[in-house]
Amino acid sequence: MTNSAEWQRMFLEWPTSIQRRGIVTTVLDEQIPFKGFMTTDKMLLLERSNPDQLGARFIVLEYGSVAALKYIDPLRPDNFTGLGFVGKFSS
Known part of the structure; x- marks a missing residue:
């Protein structure tokens, strides 16, 4: 699978x-x-938390444009099992 396909799966199966x-x-x-x-x-539509410097509130990206995804909420490892992640975080 290509990187683009992995990001697509990440968002489609959120x-x-x-x-x-x-x-x-x-x-x-x-x-x-x-x-x-x-x-x-083929595309991802994001609703920005705040408008950008030009006032845009939404942005459309190709999945291939995504380099990283950061989660801002406290999460547990089991939140990610549905995305195919396995293992544990060290304590």
């Missing part, structure tokens, strides 16, 4: 136990805080 908000980092190193999102097979 677990219900995790709020649909966080921070996306793009391949251009832009940090995009979001408070919600919608998906298609």
